[in-house]
Amino acid sequence: xxxxxxxxxxxxxxxFLCIGLDTDINKIPPYLLDSEDPVFEFNKQIVDKTHDLAxxxxxxxxxxxxxxxxGWDSLSKTVNYIKKTTDEVLIIADAxxxxxxxxxxxxxxxxxxxxxxxxxxxxxxxxxxxxSPFLAYEGKWSIILALTSNSSAADFQYLRDKSxxxxxxxxxxxxxxxxxxxxxxxxxxxxxxxxxLRNVRKFAPDNFLLVPGVGAQGGSLxxxxxxxxxxxxxLLVNSSRGIIYASKERDFADIARAKAVELQTEMSEYLKELx
Amino acid sequence: xxxxxxxxxxxxxxxFLCIGLDTDINKIPPYLLDSEDPVFEFNKQIVDKTHDLAxxxxxxxxxxxxxxxxGWDSLSKTVNYIKKTTDEVLIIADAxxxxxxxxxxxxxxxxxxxxxxxxxxxxxxxxxxxxSPFLAYEGKWSIILALTSNSSAADFQYLRDKSxxxxxxxxxxxxxxxxxxxxxxxxxxxxxxxxxLRNVRKFAPDNFLLVPGVGAQGGSLxxxxxxxxxxxxxLLVNSSRGIIYASKERDFADIARAKAVELQTEMSEYLKELx
Numbered sequence: 001x002x003x004x005x006x007x008x009x010x011x012x013x014x015x016f017l018c019i020g021l022d023t024d025i026n027k028i029p030p031y032l033l034d035s036e037d038p039v040f041e042f043n044k045q046i047v048d049k050t051h052d053l054a055x056x057x058x059x060x061x062x063x064x065x066x067x068x069x070x071g072w073d074s075l076s077k078t079v080n081y082i083k084k085t086t087d088e089v090l091i092i093a094d095a096x097x098x099x100x101x102x103x104x105x106x107x108x109x110x111x112x113x114x115x116x117x118x119x120x121x122x123x124x125x126x127x128x129x130x131x132s133p134f135l136a137y138e139g140k141w142s143i144i145l146a147l148t149s150n151s152s153a154a155d156f157q158y159l160r161d162k163s164x165x166x167x168x169x170x171x172x173x174x175x176x177x178x179x180x181x182x183x184x185x186x187x188x189x190x191x192x193x194x195x196x197l198r199n200v201r202k203f204a205p206d207n208f209l210l211v212p213g214v215g216a217q218g219g220s221l222x223x224x225x226x227x228x229x230x231x232x233x234x235l236l237v238n239s240s241r242g243i244i245y246a247s248k249e250r251d252f253a254d255i256a257r258a259k260a261v262e263l264q265t266e267m268s269e270y271l272k273e274l275x
Numbered sequence: 276x277x278x279x280x281x282x283x284x285x286x287x288x289x290x291f292l293c294i295g296l297d298t299d300i301n302k303i304p305p306y307l308l309d310s311e312d313p314v315f316e317f318n319k320q321i322v323d324k325t326h327d328l329a330x331x332x333x334x335x336x337x338x339x340x341x342x343x344x345x346g347w348d349s350l351s352k353t354v355n356y357i358k359k360t361t362d363e364v365l366i367i368a369d370a371x372x373x374x375x376x377x378x379x380x381x382x383x384x385x386x387x388x389x390x391x392x393x394x395x396x397x398x399x400x401x402x403x404x405x406x407s408p409f410l411a412y413e414g415k416w417s418i419i420l421a422l423t424s425n426s427s428a429a430d431f432q433y434l435r436d437k438s439x440x441x442x443x444x445x446x447x448x449x450x451x452x453x454x455x456x457x458x459x460x461x462x463x464x465x466x467x468x469x470x471x472l473r474n475v476r477k478f479a480p481d482n483f484l485l486v487p488g489v490g491a492q493g494g495s496l497x498x499x500x501x502x503x504x505x506x507x508x509x510l511l512v513n514s515s516r517g518i519i520y521a522s523k524e525r526d527f528a529d530i531a532r533a534k535a536v537e538l539q540t541e542m543s544e545y546l547k548e549l550x
Binding site: 022024060062063065066067068069070072073076094096097098099100101102103104106107109110114115123124125126127128129130145148150151152153154155156157159160161162163164165168171172175 | 297299335337338340341342343344345347348351369371372373374375376377378379381382384385389390398399400401402403404405420423425426427428429430431432434435436437438439440443446447450
């Protein structure tokens with residue numbers, strides 16, 4: 001899926017919502033624990049009730065990995081189920097991988113071939129070599145960590161380079177833009193720094209941004225939309241816990257849908273200026 | 276295992292060799308493909324023939340992950356087999372994970388609890404939040420990416436901070452040292468920059484360094500030892516392909532042992548000054 005196709009789906013669904021599948025066996029409705037694969041069963045019901053509202057699903061790989069091989073099976077079934085249900089969402093592996101050479105090529109193979117993800121989040125510390133094997137896959141996306149929303153983001157991301165005058169996260173944006181194009185590079189930008197989004201747009205005006213941190217992490221959707229939108233929307237705003245764990249009862253998927261509708265309705269207002 | 280215990284094993288084995296288990300089903304001896312779990316069978320034979328020479332084993336997680344759930348099974352069996360064989364090695368997950376909050380906690384659980392690794396490599400881009408959940412596990416190690424050996428390491432690692440005057444990788448070293456202590460923090464430092472090791476030692480004089488890139492990647496062991504050793508040796512020098520893929524025949528494990536002996540013999544020379 002390229003940028004234009006993504007934008008078309010955004011316009012059609014009137015949404016730029018990404019639903020984070022941070023599925024934790026200890027947090028899902030207890031009645032699901034009797035099913036053969038509780039994690040998959042949970043994801044399946046969330047997908048059934050939200051796929052017309054979501055532009056992307058973002059399984060958080062740590063949650064599956066922590067369960068060992070059976071977690072990877074649940075992940076695989078989830079990706080396949082989403083693919084079977086709709087071709088109008090992007091499936092993002094939130095993996096934050098970052099290695100080089102043949103190792104990086106193995107990670108690209110994992111997410112784009114072994115599992116059929118459309119996009120993967122990547123850490124930029126080791127530079128271009130981290131991203132290049134992922135860019136070799138036509139129609140797939142690399143989503144590079146740029147500015148994150150956690151308190152220790154400032155440990156390194158705000159260091160200012162003496163020769164260019166750029167902050168580290170600004171260098172990641174400007175350099176990352178050159179590694180690929182607006183059809184295969186996105187950036188992760190933390191929503192709790194909504195005022196920084198204006199600055200991000202100076203360095204990456206046209207790329208899509210994946211914005212976590214709306215909802216449970218406290219970011220304001222309005223701020224994000226006001227400061228981060230571009231002509232192609234250019235935003236995928238993620239909510240995880242605020243949607244998927246809104247209820248622990250048997251109606252959890254309906255409640256998740258209601259939460260997703262709330263966000264999608266608000267998003268449709270912000271999209272009015274574009275469409 | 277703390278730093279003193281690690282140093283005692285180094286003295287006993289006269290080695291600071293880490294063997295990288297970058298086990299690729301397409302590169303192992305073809306006759307193994309008939310066994311039930313070729314990847315595990317390969318690792319088992321390597322471990323049987325080298326555990327008296329190695330201070331650490333470092334499975335490269337990408338290689339297992341790319342095989343899906345069965346790759347994680349092979350990984351689990353490998354870790355358990357090493358633990359059963361000897362308690363005198365460190366088992367390092369070369370995973371380069373880097374996330375925050377409950378996601379980082381999940382990754383820590385994966386490697387230190389679901390799988391029984393002793394150490395894991397981590398990417399520093401998101402700062403302290405990335406590492407703190409790992410530090411909560413007593414007796415386990417966080418190995419933070421500092422200076423890597425790939426060509427695009429220069430994209431960001433050599434940016435010089437205007438206010439401190441430090442290069443980014445120097446900031447990672449000096450800040451990373453403060454996050455923990457010499458019993459739970461190591462750094463990854465690329466061997467092909469052996470001359471940079473002297474500089475690394477200004478910022479992290481006492482920590483162990485995990486040094487990849489000797490052998491196939493072209494680094495010189497002598498340079499590494501000369502510039503990187505401290506009073507507790509302070510080095511784990513990794514070789515992967517140069518050992519494990521030295522032969523594709525039925526005698527591959529014997530040939531791997533011979534290659535490991537070569538490195539261990541050279542290492543014992545450099546250790547003479549310490550013991």
